[in-house]
Amino acid sequence: MATLFKKIIDKEIPASIVYEDDLCLAFRDINPQAPVHILVIPKITSIDKLSSAQPQHQSLLGHLLIKTQEIARAENLPDYRVVINNGEKAGQSVFHLHIHILGGRDFSWPPG
Numbered sequence: 001m002a003t004l005f006k007k008i009i010d011k012e013i014p015a016s017i018v019y020e021d022d023l024c025l026a027f028r029d030i031n032p033q034a035p036v037h038i039l040v041i042p043k044i045t046s047i048d049k050l051s052s053a054q055p056q057h058q059s060l061l062g063h064l065l066i067k068t069q070e071i072a073r074a075e076n077l078p079d080y081r082v083v084i085n086n087g088e089k090a091g092q093s094v095f096h097l098h099i100h101i102l103g104g105r106d107f108s109w110p111p112g
């Protein structure tokens with residue numbers, strides 16, 4: 001079943017897209033938890049969460065992180081938090097791998 005994020009990739013649902021290439025898409029979170037809150041997702045749909053990733057996805061995962069730091073730089077974020085929620089108990093609600101980029105405010109630790 002197509003997730004919400006697949007529909008965003010296919011432009012069936014509008015999103016505020018900040019970056020796109022052949023492998024990934026980045027767009028602003030609809031429910032931002034910080035002044036800047038961007039999601040970076042792979043275009044392939046076979047990775048529902050980080051723990052489903054396989055060794056064959058190594059370069060894709062690296063690509064997502066490199067794009068994460070480029071997007072943070074483009075958003076003028078010197079400091080930012082990068083989050084991947086893996087599974088329901090960790091707060092994952094959309095089962096298509098995504099990296100949260102959060103910035104523009106201070107963050108506490110440990111996270112809730």
Ligand code: DGP
Nearest residue numbers: 004015028029030031085091092093094
């Ligand atoms: P997570 O809880 O880690 O699975 O994060 C899912 C995020 O997706 C959550 O922060 C809200 C965001 N989100 C859910 N639906 C939409 C949508 O339709 N558009 C956008 N831009 N973001 C969405």
